[in-house]
Amino acid sequence: MSEADSYDYIIVGAGSAGCVLANRLSADPRNRVLLLEAGGDDRPLHNLGQFWSNLMIHTPIGFGKTLNDPKVNWLYETEIDEGSGGRKHKWPKGKVLGGSSSINGLLYIRGQAADYDGWRQSGCEGWSYDDVLPYFRRSEHQERGADTWHGTGGPLNVSDITERNPISAALLDAAVQAGIPRSDDINGAEQEGVTWFQFSIKGGKRHSTAVAYLHPVMSRPNLTVATEAHTARVLFDGKRAVGIAFLQHGRMRTAKARREVILAAGAVASPQILELSGIGRGDILQKHGIAVLHELKGVGENLQDHYMIGCQWRLKPDCVTVNELSRGPRLIREILKYGFARKGLLSFAVAHVVAFCRSRMELAHPDLQFHMMAASMDLEALGRTQALVLEKEPGLTCTPCQIRPESRGTVHIKSPEATAYPAIVPNYLADPIDQDAAIAGLKWARKIMSQPAIAPYLAAPGDPFGDTDESMLAYSRLAGATLYHAVGTCRMGRDPMAVVDPQLRVHGVEGLRVVDASIMPRICSGNTNAPTIMIAEKASDMILGKSAAAAA
Numbered sequence: 099m100s101e102a103d104s105y106d107y108i109i110v111g112a113g114s115a116g117c118v119l120a121n122r123l124s125a126d127p128r129n130r131v132l133l134l135e136a137g138g139d140d141r142p143l144h145n146l147g148q149f150w151s152n153l154m155i156h157t158p159i160g161f162g163k164t165l166n167d168p169k170v171n172w173l174y175e176t177e178i179d180e181g182s183g184g185r186k187h188k189w190p191k192g193k194v195l196g197g198s199s200s201i202n203g204l205l206y207i208r209g210q211a212a213d214y215d216g217w218r219q220s221g222c223e224g225w226s227y228d229d230v231l232p233y234f235r236r237s238e239h240q241e242r243g244a245d246t247w248h249g250t251g252g253p254l255n256v257s258d259i260t261e262r263n264p265i266s267a268a269l270l271d272a273a274v275q276a277g278i279p280r281s282d283d284i285n286g287a288e289q290e291g292v293t294w295f296q297f298s299i300k301g302g303k304r305h306s307t308a309v310a311y312l313h314p315v316m317s318r319p320n321l322t323v324a325t326e327a328h329t330a331r332v333l334f335d336g337k338r339a340v341g342i343a344f345l346q347h348g349r350m351r352t353a354k355a356r357r358e359v360i361l362a363a364g365a366v367a368s369p370q371i372l373e374l375s376g377i378g379r380g381d382i383l384q385k386h387g388i389a390v391l392h393e394l395k396g397v398g399e400n401l402q403d404h405y406m407i408g409c410q411w412r413l414k415p416d417c418v419t420v421n422e423l424s425r426g427p428r429l430i431r432e433i434l435k436y437g438f439a440r441k442g443l444l445s446f447a448v449a450h451v452v453a454f455c456r457s458r459m460e461l462a463h464p465d466l467q468f469h470m471m472a473a474s475m476d477l478e479a480l481g482r483t484q485a486l487v488l489e490k491e492p493g494l495t496c497t498p499c500q501i502r503p504e505s506r507g508t509v510h511i512k513s514p515e516a517t518a519y520p521a522i523v524p525n526y527l528a529d530p531i532d533q534d535a536a537i538a539g540l541k542w543a544r545k546i547m548s549q550p551a552i553a554p555y556l557a558a559p560g561d562p563f564g565d566t567d568e569s570m571l572a573y574s575r576l577a578g579a580t581l582y583h584a585v586g587t588c589r590m591g592r593d594p595m596a597v598v599d600p601q602l603r604v605h606g607v608e609g610l611r612v613v614d615a616s617i618m619p620r621i622c623s624g625n626t627n628a629p630t631i632m633i634a635e636k637a638s639d640m641i642l643g644k645s646a647a648a649a650a
């Protein structure tokens with residue numbers, strides 16, 4: 099290994115967390131930083147081999163295309179999942195600069211203060227809501243302006259919807275009529291309520307962490323970004339991480355870390371890399387012929403995800419939804435609108451309206467989230483291949499999702515090969531609390547869709563859930579899919595099953611941290627991109643030895 103391959107910090111994975119880390123750690127020109135990404139460059143003109151895929155990344159409506167595009171997407175597949183009807187689920191995850199923030203649904207949600215206070219109460223010192231709020235604010239440029247909860251001047255743009263489809267507006271009104279309070283800011287003082295989503299979009303284009311954090315600093319001489327570089331394992335000297343081995347263009351290469359190796363490869367790949375490096379459950383490692391460097395039984399355990407239950411309604415033939423805007427002369431008009439003004443269909447994220455409510459009124463905080471939109475898809479194709487095919491007739495979507503599931507799954511290696519996919523076992527709806535919440539979610543959906551505000555648009559009243567709890571649970575098992583929020587597989591904590599400590603250092607070894615969605619002890623109550631960015635913002639201060647006060 100030459101001095102040229104030696105860095106202060108090596109970051110594995112240029113996703114939501116990795117791009118933030120690369121920016122913050124290389125801000126000091128004395129730090130030499132290497133950022134490795136298994137996927138390619140996301141900029142269309144810098145990577146002509148995936149020009150079209152990259153164009154789809156940066157155009158918000160392109161979400162529907164990248165969702166099953168293997169050029170920019172790992173397209174993992176779960177094992178057979180009994181709780182969701184004995185199906186295997188496709189799990190998209192970004193494989194490109196920006197990671198999943200380059201292919202996600204662009205929805206900006208933080209979760210509840212109670213989520214982070216819960217992390218703190220479980221022993222994760224420094225992670226209460228008061229502790230993390232400055233990092234949410236630091237990351238953000240809120241187009242509405244700054245207030246107690248929101249920041250301006252940060253790298254990540256947060257914007258409002260530019261056009262309000264009347265059917266989405268009717269859905270919002272119907273939710274209010276059903277008893278969910280109207281909110282202006284579900285990322286502020288109180289999450290409960292219904293409102294228009296805010297988005298990681300700037301000027302009609304996706305604001306991934308690659309765009310927000312990485313592109314502006316890629317010319318720093320002390321930052322090296324290596325694409326198509328698949329990390330195989332962490333290299334150790336005794337129990338100290340000293341570098342990594344990675345595959346690039348068919349060759350196994352190494353790079354040396356003088357200070358730290360930081361895994362930011364996401365909730366599927368970070369535990370996989372730990373196991374490939376000899377850190378994990380001894381029996382699993384031995385089964386695959388991997389020498390145990392340090393036994394850490396929690397690696398790959400505690401997998402959590404949000405399971406959304408697909409619920410759609412047919413609308414009257416004269417309704418104009420995203421389905422209609424996406425075809426024929428209307429589509430041409432929308433393309434022109436986007437070309438000239440960066441507005442209209444192509445600038446839309448996939449969901450428009452969001453509601454948070456409680457499955458049981460005695461709960462202190464909402465445990466259900468609804469994604470609502472004036473669009474409907476072929477759910478069978480979505481579940482089977484992740485192809486997002488809009489229906490031919492007008493339709494709307496109003497999907498419930500339990501946001502604090504109790505069910506836990508696992509991610510473990512199936513092979514010692516670095517490029518083999520691990521076994522993902524989601525265990526959806528395994529816990530009775532999750533089953534009850536699913537049933538309650540369908541009852542809320544029925545209630546919303548029975549309100550006068552939405553009635554004029556519906557082709558026919560009714561829904562396919564059936565009238566009993568049993569039929570609703572059966573529907574939930576068959577009509578659900580991932581909401582793409584895998585977390586928790588390298589859990590932070592101080593107990594024997596924790597993988598990293600509250601400074602995100604891997605227990606039992608030195609010079610190695612995990613900084614990504616996998617460190618969440620419990621999934622936060624909502625979409626996970628903004629929380630992951632917050633985690634990386636906070637981790638960068640920890641790594642650089644800056645006090646939390648620096649973020650305020």
Ligand SMILES: Cc1cc2nc3c(=O)[nH]c(=O)nc-3n(C[C@H](O)[C@H](O)[C@H](O)COP(=O)(O)OP(=O)(O)OC[C@H]3O[C@@H](n4cnc5c(N)ncnc54)[C@H](O)[C@@H]3O)c2cc1C
Nearest residue numbers: 111113114115136197198202203204205329364615625627
């Ligand atoms: C389809 C989809 C839609 C979503 N929609 C939303 C949404 O609307 N709002 C929201 O808040 N959240 C959403 N999420 C979730 C959110 O985007 C993720 O929680 C977040 O991006 C996770 O960040 P991360 O840094 O942990 O992982 P990632 O962003 O996935 O980054 C991991 C990176 O590591 C790279 N990598 C993996 N293995 C290796 C290896 N061996 N060597 C080198 N590099 C490697 C990957 O290619 C990737 O770039 C969505 C996710 C997906 C997939």
